[in-house]
Amino acid sequence: MQKLQEFLKRNKLLLLLVFVVLVRFLSVCFYGSDSCRGKENIRFYNEKTDKKGKETSNTALFTDYINRFRNNSIQKVRKFYPSPHSELLLGVVLGIDELRTVPTFNDILIATGTIHVVVVSGYNINLLFNFLKSLLGGIYSFKKYLIAVIATLVYSVISGFEPPVIRAWIMSSVSGLGMFYGRRLDPIQLLVFSGIIMIIFSPELLYSLSFQLSFLASLSLLMFSPIVKVFFASIGGHNMTNNPQNLLHEDLISSFSAQILVWPVISSNFGRVSIFSPFINSIILWTIPLSTIIGAAFLFSAFINNYLAFVVSLVLYAPLDIFVQILRLFSNIPFLSISFRLNTFYLSTYYLAIFVLYMLYKKKLKATVNFERKYAQT
Numbered sequence: 054m055q056k057l058q059e060f061l062k063r064n065k066l067l068l069l070l071v072f073v074v075l076v077r078f079l080s081v082c083f084y085g086s087d088s089c090r091g092k093e094n095i096r097f098y099n100e101k102t103d104k105k106g107k108e109t110s111n112t113a114l115f116t117d118y119i120n121r122f123r124n125n126s127i128q129k130v131r132k133f134y135p136s137p138h139s140e141l142l143l144g145v146v147l148g149i150d151e152l153r154t155v156p157t158f159n160d161i162l163i164a165t166g167t168i169h170v171v172v173v174s175g176y177n178i179n180l181l182f183n184f185l186k187s188l189l190g191g192i193y194s195f196k197k198y199l200i201a202v203i204a205t206l207v208y209s210v211i212s213g214f215e216p217p218v219i220r221a222w223i224m225s226s227v228s229g230l231g232m233f234y235g236r237r238l239d240p241i242q243l244l245v246f247s248g249i250i251m252i253i254f255s256p257e258l259l260y261s262l263s264f265q266l267s268f269l270a271s272l273s274l275l276m277f278s279p280i281v282k283v284f285f286a287s288i289g290g291h292n293m294t295n296n297p298q299n300l301l302h303e304d305l306i307s308s309f310s311a312q313i314l315v316w317p318v319i320s321s322n323f324g325r326v327s328i329f330s331p332f333i334n335s336i337i338l339w340t341i342p343l344s345t346i347i348g349a350a351f352l353f354s355a356f357i358n359n360y361l362a363f364v365v366s367l368v369l370y371a372p373l374d375i376f377v378q379i380l381r382l383f384s385n386i387p388f389l390s391i392s393f394r395l396n397t398f399y400l401s402t403y404y405l406a407i408f409v410l411y412m413l414y415k416k417k418l419k420a421t422v423n424f425e426r427k428y429a430q431t
Contacts, residue, residue: 119211123149129355133366138373144171145341146348148212158377161384163323166330169266169315170341175221177212177345178205182225198233202226216251216258217267223247241275244268265318273314274307276411281310305335314407317400324394329383337379340372347372
């Protein structure tokens with residue numbers, strides 16, 4: 054009873070927000086005029102509010118500019134790259150989903166369990182935020198913090214303002230604010246807070262597959278990556294954890310950790326589960342940050358000079374092609390994925406069991422984290 058009181062006292066703000074979310078969700082999605090189902094995600098489209106063009110001029114101008122930039126980017130990328138390289142680049146840099154134009158490659162991504170990495174995600178926002186933080190020499194002044202927040206917001210809008218991007222922008226902004234005031238925030242609480250804020254403003258996000266996958270993958274990484282890291286250390290020995298030459302190690306840990314909470318949602322929605330997904334992800338994940346960074350440089354150069362863009366495109370082609378060819382190679386493996394669909398009952402039971410076990414053994418898990426830190430320091 055005392056532990057329950059301590060838990061309620063420590064998390065009273067989050068519990069209050071959860072209650073607000075529940076009330077908001079029920080009022081909008083069940084008792085409101087419109088159903089939340091079918092509203093997959095938030096996109097920044099160039100839509101008119103009515104046929105007479107009564108949309109405000111500032112909003113129309115900004116929306117038109119963003120869409121023209123995205124359309125020009127599509128044309129420039131396709132000028133330099135074939136399919137599916139062009140679709141891959143547009144996805145990881147600008148969040149433009151053109152995979153429907155290459156259904157064969159889209160099926161390969163689903164079969165290998167890598168479809169989540171070919172779109173702009175929270176990783177891109179964190180990458181940009183950390184880059185700006187390094188460029189500005191830290192964000193310990195409010196001016197520098199504001200620059201980082203506005204820059205990441207602009208990129209979020211350009212990339213389509215998808216749920217994973219919104220979540221990452223909220224998290225990076227709040228985390229940066231904590232750094233500005235010299236306070237370190239708990240990442241799990243920060244993630245939950247970001248998700249709650251999003252659902253309060255847009256309850257239909259609970260039905261969004263991209264929001265579900267992004268939130269659960271991030272939560273799974275934060276909760277289980279230290280445990281998975283120690284597990285691999287116990288199998289591979291002390292050197293496996295500390296060997297800086299093992300480039301696949303961290304990606305393998307991240308892939309396995311994320312799958313703990315993600316695979317049931319994939320199974321429930323697609324009816325397929327990729328057996329080798331964590332292994333495949335660990336092999337190709339390193340190409341994504343390279344493609345993102347060099348891809349941004351390519352797009353910047355493409356709007357300046359075609360010759361400069363051509364030079365950058367030669368460098369960029371390598372990580373893009375490695376990604377494509379590795380997935381094509383693995384797609385030829387028999388039984389790469391199995392047909393398996395979880396129903397709502399088993400899906401709920403699985404998550405309930407995972408979180409109950411996590412809460413029951415939370416102290417032991419903290420000891421595991423300390424054990425992993427001890428390994429890292431020696």
